[in-house]
Amino acid sequence: MELDFSEYPAIDHHAHPWLDDLKDLSMEQFVARFNYGGLTAEEAKDPENIIHAQNTTMAYQIVHRLAKYFGCNATLAEVLEQRNARSRRDYFQYTKDLMEDANMEGLFVDDGYSEVGVTRVLRRRSYEDFEKACPIWTKHVARIEPRFQDAIDASTGFEDFVQRFDASIDEAVKGGAVAFKSIIAYRSGLNIQKPLEADVRRDYVWSKATRSREVKAIRDWYIHRVVRRCAELGVMFHIHAGVGDIDIVFKDCNPGKLYDLLHDTETRSTKIFLIHSGYPFSQEGAFFANSLKNVYIDLSEMLPHASIPGAVERTMQILDMAPTSRVVFGSDGSNIPEIHWAGAKIGREVLQLTLAEFVKTKVMNEDQAHDAAKLILSGNVRRVYKL
Template sequence: MTLDFSAYPIIDHHCHPWSEDTKEITKETFINLMNMGGLSAEEARDPENVVHSEFTPMGRQILHLMAEFLGCSPKLSDVIEARNKRAAKNYWGYCGELFYDAGIEGLFVDDGYSEVSVGSGLARNNLEEFEELLTVPMRRVARIEPRFQTAVDESSSFDDFVARFDQSLEDAARKQRVIAFKSVIAYRSGLHIENPTDDEVRKDYERSKATRARDVKHIRDWYVRRVISRCKDLGTTFHIHAGMGDIDVVFDKCNPMQLYGLLKDPETRNTKVFLVHGGYPFSQEAAFYANALKNVYVDLSEMIPFASVPGAIEKTTQILDMAPPARVVFGSDGVVIPEIHWAGAKIGRRVLEESLSTFVRTGVYDEDEAHQAAKMVLAENARRVYKPW
């Protein structure tokens, strides 16, 4: 028995924009994207690091897919040459061909950029321009941290900060029609989100105003709670980075287990909360919430395609072991070049085919149910929850 999900469209629930600058890429750009965090200019001069970077599972699996699509050998230099040649004619048309090939229906795009100094930051992109160039529809996900920092920087007092922050949420929801707010507090002070006192929040405001520090935990805990409690009225869901990521994540506080206090709090239960990145590698912890709490969902991005296909099959099986398929959504975390979004979609289907085959073989689902589950994860859940287009 083999399952074939190639006919099912995909909504990419979590990804990032890319720009015209990547119309032509170098081997080094590609290699940098294929390992977590990339190489600094100094690291890239060490041949030992180049060997490491040229041979990551992520890099190889994407190179093989690109070679097949472009009709060339999977040698890095051949793939990059063929890719640049094809992209040079009409970059956004080439992006459209990739999306058609992978059956991508549309994208949910994180508008975030790194508002404080971090090791491997995201650049700021013009999303209005990006949306016009895209050949598939997109909806915007509003990153909270830059909005928080801007409100602090521009405020004259704590009360003024609160008013500015609230207004920025309103503006995102009404003017930019965002479908979700997203927090990367896992990169700032960690996921152990508590209930700070008024005094603690005000002190952190003063410190943030003076230093733009990352680890102002009290006020960060405060804004996450404030946004979650407002999402329902604003007509959005809430996304939270859960699990590993770049090296500057607060690693000992990025396990979704740390979210227990926040997620079980009745105050947060009226908002749909998406654990972005499947909590990878702590996938079972993430999946538990999606079963036990009726407002929690798991997003598979980053794990697919940043982990290898065999690893992602195992983790996806662990997630589907506990989380009902109606609570799991596909995402790629594609970033900088469109090939990551495209490869993520192709790999995502493959991973689900393999994972759900196990569920069929062991009598959990019959074949029809496995197809239903795949359709839900790939696009139907996102369509049902967000009615995005």
Template sequence: MQKVTLDGIKVVDVHAHPFREQREPENPVDFLRKLSLSVIPEMFTNIEDVEKFQPYPGTNMWIQILFRHMAKYLNCEPDLPSIVEARNKKAKNFPDYTKELFADANLEGLIMDFGYPQPPINRDDFQQMSGAQIWEIHRIEPVMVELGKQKLSFEEFIEKYRDNLEKALKRDGVVGLKTIIAYRSGLEISNKDGKAAASAYEEFLLNEKAPAKAMRDYCFHIAMEECTRADKFMHIHTGIGDGEVVLSKASPSFLLDTFRKPEYKETKIHLVHGGYPWMEEAAFIVSILPNVYMDISLQNPFTGHGVERIISQVLELAPFDKVMYGSDAFTVPEMNWLGVKLFKDCFERVLSDWVEKDYMDADQAHYIGEMILYKNFENIYKVKI
């Protein structure tokens, strides 16, 4: 079998979050917590009674794979205390450690959502710490929360909200807006209705996380309009996330009627997380609408060995030139690092299988690998790195 290798190919991660410089050593339990999508502190509490060969309580395949890779990279035993001890020694100079991991993965650029964590991390500071080129998406929900604290009238709120988005899209390095409406009221977006939005505004003022659906849908439409006007991308969280997501309304299929509206025919749309676990629905949408694209983030690396299956399933329908690499890494540089390592490993197996089955030759398979790892980003976002 002729193996396709993706070693040495540069990578752009089109969806990740910044992390803060760590000035103190990690302890094993806190390190585990930082690796989990769970927002419940009790998910990891005690590792002292773990028997030989027993997985640490609460861990899954992605964490298991990370430990294997880290133990090899750090040249230490593959148990959590040894890994964290070796990691702490390397990370005494945290910026150097971050740059080393990014360079080892050929991770040269990232689109980052600075809406998490809060308060926001400075983009220039993170770029200097990581050594990678950073682009930004401007998340709309923190804007809404900050304006809500001012107790404005609904009309004043909307005026300032639109002005904020318009100015943000003009800033250097900002490639679009992002919404996490899937966490608040879901992706079934109603028509733009100012009267209904004004009525729901009071609900939002009482609780910044309240569904306030008509008001959130109204703000979603404004964001779409501003992205259309600025010729920038609208990033939409689709699929699972942390425990707050409105799971019953998180499938990208709920967005299809909105995307079909004539006023959004030219709007550049980026489906963040590719709708996982509804990635086939996202793949279908990008296959029929020329202005919609998707990434494979969160599902990579957090599904572990499932990344291979997911890549194959996404590319059953999605055009090769409309899918981009992503990670959704959010707490430690090891997430960004393993995201690339795991994705390349799984993608190599998918591509090699296609060559073995004579669906394509090895050169074309290698080029498809380059497309998804960085070329599509450059072509879609019209940026060269």
């Protein structure tokens, strides 16, 4: 039994801008995309690191799909040559061709960058700049942490900080943001509590003096504050859950750690998306999407980082609990447009295999499988964000 979802357009619910200066891509920059957090310039000098980056299943499954798309041999060198020839000729047209081939309709773009010192940096490209360069429509997802740090840096005291922070949240929505995203999993972790005001004020002073990542009380404070404000502003809340690059607070990145935040009745009026589903701890996230009325699961990062059979297994586990109406497709593409492209290509294949298994085992019939795919690829996002 085979299913074909290639005709159904995808909306990428979680992506980052691709960068203009990577239209001419070196081998080191190319292979660096195939592991979490990439390779630093120093690491890329070691041929052993290059070998490992080439031998992830992510690299295998993307490189041979690109080779097929370009009509060349599935070697990194040939694929890179073909890619650079096209992107040098006309980068905009190249990205347009990729998005068309992936049947990608639009991108939700997280405008985040690394606002404090970490070993792996996400480079800055403004949403407005990327919007102009992107061949398909985009929606703005405003990252909280840079807005928090800017408000701390510019403030003259705690009250002034609160005013600046609140204003930056409201301004983002006035400017068109449809959601806020937090990467607190990279700062103080997902075990988010309701802090005492004295602790928040103490953290303010410490943060102002040091720009520290680990000011847990004030970070927990801003999460609660923004989640509540999202309901008033009519926008969604995105939270990174699961692994990422090596700067993640590993002991507190499992979505199960979100229990106290999600269980709090004050957060229930906001639609909360667990970005990356909590991968590889996806099953824990899916429990919340079943038992709470406001929690959704985003499949980015797993697609296209995980191998196809690995992603099928996890998607099946997610759908053991999360209704198909609460799961959304995403790529977590960044730096180069090929990751966004691969996310949609591989994402559809993963859904085809997962839902075919459900049809085979009579969990659902074929029509229901097609309906579920349409929901996950774009329908849920269209419905929830009223697009």
